[in-house]
Amino acid sequence: MAHEEKGEFALIRWIRRRLGRAPKFVAIPSGDDMAGLDLAGEGLVQITTDMLLDGVHFDTATATLRQIGYKSMACSLSDAAAMAALPRAAVASAALPRSFTPEQARELTLGMLDAADPFGCALVGGDVTAWDQPLAVNVALIATESGTLAVRRGGAQPGDDIFVTGTLGGSLVSGRHLSFTPRVAEARALAAAVSLHSMIDLSDGLSSDLNHICDESGVGCDLLADAVPISDAARSAADPLAAALNDGEDFELCFTCSPADGQRLLASPPVQVTLTRVGRITLTRDRMLVDAEGRSQPLVPRGYEHFR
Amino acid sequence: MAHEEKGEFALIRWIRRRLGRAPKFVAIPSGDDMAGLDLAGEGLVQITTDMLLDGVHFDTATATLRQIGYKSMACSLSDAAAMAALPRAAVASAALPRSFTPEQARELTLGMLDAADPFGCALVGGDVTAWDQPLAVNVALIATESGTLAVRRGGAQPGDDIFVTGTLGGSLVSGRHLSFTPRVAEARALAAAVSLHSMIDLSDGLSSDLNHICDESGVGCDLLADAVPISDAARSAADPLAAALNDGEDFELCFTCSPADGQRLLASPPVQVTLTRVGRITLTRDRMLVDAEGRSQPLVPRGYEHFR
Known part of the structure; x- marks a missing residue:
């Protein structure tokens, strides 16, 4: 979520105001690299989401799908880094161009695992849809406090x-x-x-x-x-x-x-x-x-x- | 994640095999409506993600943005229902057509809140990007066990x-x-x-x-x-x-x-x-x-x- 596009600040401000009435368990509300939830566990459960788009965050004409998968996961891991948090698990969604082969979808997944595996972060689920438009990839990631508190x-x-x-x-x-x-x-x-x-x-x-x-x-x-x-x-x-x-x-x-x-x-x-x-x-x-x-x-x- | 498109079963099977080596804290791995994580708290923290696409899951020509925002959130809430879990917090991402006005983006957000608010589920963060393609919306949602165990x-x-x-x-x-x-x-x-x-x-x-x-x-x-x-x-x-x-x-x-x-x-x-x-x-x-x-x-x- 660090990856808010610059601009549309008025929109983001409006959304944050509208979200102002967050319930008490929301310890870190919208506006940080990750949101932090006090779910009666040991420390805060933190969550972030990032959507990466062909032509904006990567270019399928020049980057490999393995690189694109890697970057999609690495951006969310970087959000966890910004909180000094321990990345635990991620879920991924992808809108795949209808021309994609299963092999291409696998390359994308392998790229995500390339990024997540070294940190012991588990890819635990996902959602795949084909459409007639360019590739869009979303990674949402859960991290926890571990040893140190979340840095805001x-x-x-x-x-x-x-x-x-x-x-x-x-x-x-x-x-x-x-x-x-x-x-x-x-x-x-x-x-x-x-x-x-x-x-x-x-x-x-x-x-x-x-x-x-x-x-x-x-x-x-x-x-x-x-x-x-x-x-x-x-x-x-x-x-x-x-x-x-x-x-x-x-x-x-x-x-x-x-x-x-x-x-x-x-x-x-x-x-x-x-x-x-x-x-x-x-x-x-x-x-x-x-x-x-x-x-x-x-x-x-x-x-x-x-x-x- | 219930919303896996039918088909691409070989891909989904491959991904699940590849994810087979999940760490021990992944109590409910890929393949259920939500994944379940044992994060040393009270019960499992569950997570799901769903990406909804213009022309596939909704049609911006006939549905209002408030309806589209509503459906995006409601699909993830339905995943929580499938686990008999308590929805707690969600993060949303959107790829907005560059022609979108801030008012349209707000309508989309209000629709999400229409769906989440009645269940006390907090929208805690997001990621917004403009691109030259149709609307794509992703909602990732965290739910917890509360009173009853996750139903798989x-x-x-x-x-x-x-x-x-x-x-x-x-x-x-x-x-x-x-x-x-x-x-x-x-x-x-x-x-x-x-x-x-x-x-x-x-x-x-x-x-x-x-x-x-x-x-x-x-x-x-x-x-x-x-x-x-x-x-x-x-x-x-x-x-x-x-x-x-x-x-x-x-x-x-x-x-x-x-x-x-x-x-x-x-x-x-x-x-x-x-x-x-x-x-x-x-x-x-x-x-x-x-x-x-x-x-x-x-x-x-x-x-x-x-x-x-």
Whole structure:
């Protein structure tokens, strides 16, 4: 659910308002990477759903069905990572073009299992229909708290360090969006090592996703342009920094923690992937991009709006 | 997930085999109306997913978006009914034609809430994307055991009475498939009153769905043609019995129980909806349709095969 398309914000706001009267067992309502339910078990049962579409999230002309299946599952696993949750089980639906062969449907399923199996996440059911239109795939995933509590978007504190994992940008150009490893293990190691105040997975791009953290937390940020880790693929873009901020589909983590915990993470990283401190959460609600000379400009979430 | 399209059986069998190595916490694996997870809570957490497509499950030219949203949620609620489970929360995804207005998206959401609200089921999240293709809607739903255990497809015993609720056939012609009440309350009342050995919701049609119960239970059946309750809409069909058996989308319940419990249900029905005894589970694996003269013919699941 991190994969909300940028835009249609009015719709999403309306839906969230309409859903405002959630019953008490809904511990984490709509608006986070996963919703959290208190079902009288040990910790919250969390759920997310993501629909991936031909021509939008993948292209059947260039990606294999195994890659498409992989990405469909990996996007939902990345939502679980954003909560530092343990992925447990998934259900998948697919609308298959009528020309599809059973072999193609199997490839799609195998791709899902490629993504889920390493995390011990079980594919437990599904729904398959043929139609005269392009491929659409939906994965809904259940995760649980295990060892650590769910890390939400809304817990960022003024003064927090802002971190990202890995390098950003160029995911669509390089094809990484079809083969990325969801940061499930990294998120859980980070949450076990320090107190993560907020976290999100970078699906829309840092400029949008950091704004989501600020929105939910009621804070602002100073993002240091020079600190943003730019991927090799983004370096060959016309504007590498813009690519790193706005391309989206990085599926890395963005999280915040106290400066003391930030020091601890940098001194002795609990993960293999690179951790980069990219800025600070601020009390003012302004979201700013600050350059090496200290000049700042608004950090604008760059995405397309569906209903413009 | 009851709403597996008929056909592509080889694919579904392959997927189920491939998923055979489910971890131990998967108490109810793929192949039932919902999968059941033992997440160290009180009873099983159950999950289902259903994708509904324009031109297949609804027609945007004739159905309102509120009706389509309603049906999308009601199909998943019907899966919960089939398990006699308590629906708790749902997440929805939609692929919206790019021409959609926010108002149309809201109508779709309101329809989902029309269906979910009466059952206290919370819509807790979603995923919206615009594309250049027809509408596709997915609802994934979590239900829990509450008071009674999950009723599965595979528990039918030789000698069991077979019952259905309501009347069958003509759902697509009459438009009932857009407005049916999922039998959640009825299923829970029945499960509280007697020991239900097996249950399924009638999405594919009795001829297919009763075969699913027999397949999963390793039993056969004698379905009494004269006993099948035919809806008013099906009565005007060329072959009313065939309509009742094969039209599908009734979203009534089919269940089995001991003859003693069957007597009890008929003597003092715990539900308002009509209960009809339509046959008996048999030890032989033959699935037979028996007419008033006692002549029997095979009960053939009539559906279209996607991959024929």
